Amino acid sequence: MADYQLQGKRAIVTGGSRGIGKAIALALAQEGVDVVIAARDQQVLDASAQEIAAATGRRVLGISADTTSKQQVDALVARTVEAFGGVDILVNAAAQPGGISTATGVAEVVDADALLDLDVKVIGYLRTARAVAPFLVEQGWGRIINVGGLAIHKTGRPIATLRNVGVAAVTKNLADELGPKGVNVVAVHPGATRTERTDEAAAERAGKGNTIGRIVDAAEVAAVIAFLASPLAVAINGDAIAVGGGAPGTIHY
Template sequence: MDLQLQGKRAIVTGGSRGIGKAIARQLALEGADVVIAARGQEALQATAKELAALTGRTIVPVVTDTGSTDSVNALIAHAVEALGGVDILVNAAALPGGISTATGIAEVIDAEALLDIDIKVIGYLRTARAVAPHLLANGWGRIINIGGLAIHRTGRPVATLRNVGVAAVTKNLADELGPQGINVVAVHPGLTRTERTDSAAAARATSGNTIGRIVDAGEVADIVAFLASPRSVAINGDAIAVGGGSPGTIHY
């Protein structure tokens, strides 16, 4: 299937490593030019060089702190200048699992909880707010927000909260922007193999989903690439679980 992404212009936050890097790679393989954003300059530059050599597409690294409105606005301006515009935003700039490790309310530290929400929920909202005028001017666009399957689980209240926040932001944006040709979708990975995954984590995944193995970041990226494409027009405001299936639960 031709995803019709040839020549599209994308921004991927959190694009220097992990799921974000895999998404940037797949979008570029499908013919998009990509701005990758993250806080670490060295990793960004290495990833940009690697992906440009692999795909032959333009890959632009931009150091960005999505906790800063000024930094986010500068990212969007840089992307528009470098690529001649923007069509797709993928929000993936968040620490996997979050900062807070609290498993009960007594363990929640206010500053950690607020930082988690600022990075993953408000950070996503900042980038969407900055890019929306450009997508509206195009009359077409895609925003994909990377959440997590903690949205469906108790046991880590802040982790659940931040992913519920991603879903809420996604649905609000979808309802507002959908009539103008901009689809907004949330994608919720579970435990996913990236360059950081060790054998113990991979083994844990075999009992945590219904496919019996860990999902690879590239497999998540395949789903995101479809959602970023014109082919995905029938999906808007929804949340797509990409964790290999959750045993014993029914969502409808």
């Protein structure tokens, strides 16, 4: 276990019952954090919470919440504060992997799909940040980490690009507002990532598209996020960290 100075901190991880979100919750719990994982399916939440708690010895609670609902988001934060006595870290990872909209051109865009994508991944992130921020500001310390995606740098899926650009915009605005108050806000952009749903054919394709020659594992994304959640990462605020194994042939600065 790395000493990230996180022992005793309290976190909310949305989208925490499966995939990257679950890996993030596990990584934080391994660093001594008590974690609330939030998603819509209570049965899956309970199973994941029990698994993470058994592996780490930390308190892990599953709370059902739909981040498109202000009422449910506010209740999620209130229940977390009631259970843990406060909150220190928010990781926003509640989003449909790859996006809801499958449009590859403007003529294919379905308004309802596009709006739901943005409601979940952009406005949803804002809802949770808005609910958590007063607690972080009051105590003078906190971390908000928004999981975006490397589709931000690509054309061909206009809504997939748009929702991740929205995550970056939300992140920087929050960072400028909250940074002087002790709250750092960063974005993390995964590419293709191995989760429990990834088959070998998809993993092989992903390895051909990055500079490390293999798919990145969800645990490796989570390790970066655990560091960013720590007091040691105070120098990083408002920026975006790519965690996709490196994009060949492009330079981002």
